[in-house]
Amino acid sequence: MSDSNEDNGSLASAEYWEAAANGWALHQEFFRRFTAPVSERLVNMLALEPGQRVLELAAGIGDTGFLAAARILPGGVLVCSDRAESMLSGARARAQELGIDNVEFSVLDAEWIDLPVASVDRVLCRWGYMLMTDIGAALRETRRVLRPDGKLALAAWDSLAHNPWAREPGAVLAERGLTSPSAADGPGPFALGDSERLRTMLADAGFGEIEIDAIDLVESHSDFDSFFDIRLDISRSFHDAVMSQPEAVITEIRAELQDRLAQYTAADGSLAIPGRTLVAVATA
Numbered sequence: 494m495s496d497s498n499e500d501n502g503s504l505a506s507a508e509y510w511e512a513a514a515n516g517w518a519l520h521q522e523f524f525r526r527f528t529a530p531v532s533e534r535l536v537n538m539l540a541l542e543p544g545q546r547v548l549e550l551a552a553g554i555g556d557t558g559f560l561a562a563a564r565i566l567p568g569g570v571l572v573c574s575d576r577a578e579s580m581l582s583g584a585r586a587r588a589q590e591l592g593i594d595n596v597e598f599s600v601l602d603a604e605w606i607d608l609p610v611a612s613v614d615r616v617l618c619r620w621g622y623m624l625m626t627d628i629g630a631a632l633r634e635t636r637r638v639l640r641p642d643g644k645l646a647l648a649a650w651d652s653l654a655h656n657p658w659a660r661e662p663g664a665v666l667a668e669r670g671l672t673s674p675s676a677a678d679g680p681g682p683f684a685l686g687d688s689e690r691l692r693t694m695l696a697d698a699g700f701g702e703i704e705i706d707a708i709d710l711v712e713s714h715s716d717f718d719s720f721f722d723i724r725l726d727i728s729r730s731f732h733d734a735v736m737s738q739p740e741a742v743i744t745e746i747r748a749e750l751q752d753r754l755a756q757y758t759a760a761d762g763s764l765a766i767p768g769r770t771l772v773a774v775a776t777a
Contacts, residue, residue, distance in 0.1 A: 521587070528557075528619070531772065535772060538644070538704075539617070540644065544565065547561050547614065547616070548572045548615070549617040550622075551574075552617075561615070562595055562596055571593075571596040572596075572608075576602055576603075585598055604627050606635070612638050613640065614639075615639075619647070623684040623685040624682070628685070632694060633698045636698050644775070644777070648770050648772050649773075650768075656683070656767075656769060661753040661754055671734040685771065688771055708769065708772055
């Protein structure tokens with residue numbers, strides 16, 4: 494759930510996600526509720542069976558993969574991977590909390606996956622490929638490690654127009670000159686927000702039987718303060734852009750953003766902000 498105002502270099506760096514891990518762990522229950530429909534859909538798309546070996550790329554704190562882990566028992570193994578060791582620390586804690594023991598944890602770079610050819614049956618990646626410096630290389634690597642007829646299921650945010658939870662904070666900062674828009678062809682939350690581009694990149698990587706759908710989501714908050722505080726905690730660039738300003742300017746930024754989100758705010762002050770993600774499944 495990276496915001497649109499993230500710069501390309503930061504999003505593609507392990508250092509960025511190492512720094513972001515604490516915020517994601519702090520708000521994991523919020524993320525779990527918001528993203529549950531996507532995780533369930535991805536796992537269902539894989540048609541999992543007992544005994545399979547499943548790789549999750551860019552796993553974060555691991556919730557999507559942990560759904561898969563239960564479905565590949567007995568005998569199946571989940572490889573929970575991320576570029577950031579601090580993210581995996583959160584995933585280990587979550588696995589222990591859930592009592593999941595058929596999981597291996599590994600620091601892996603999706604653009605060069607340190608696994609043998611044809612060594613996994615399924616690959617999961619929720620909102621990861623779009624943030625990678627070379628998306629094509631990551632997809633080709635994914636196909637390389639998949640066994641023949643293995644499946645990939647991924648999620649990538651639809652266009653910015655369908656995701657005001659990111660569009661509005663980004664617009665407020667951009668209009669003040671505090672951030673620069675991401676390059677259209679660079680990594681970012683919406684780099685795969687065009688279904689035809691996503692389909693083409695999967696096909697170019699050698700995948701077939703490609704199916705793409707969209708899922709509408711609602712990001713719910715009890716009040717604006719909840720929305721704003723979570724943004725500060727999970728997005729380093731949003732945090733740094735906002736908190737580097739004088740207190741009076743921070744107050745103005747909050748007021749501007751709250752005004753922009755008024756259309757999604759109920760009479761009691763609660764927020765229901767729409768979002769939309771693409772989901773895809775493809776066969777190696």
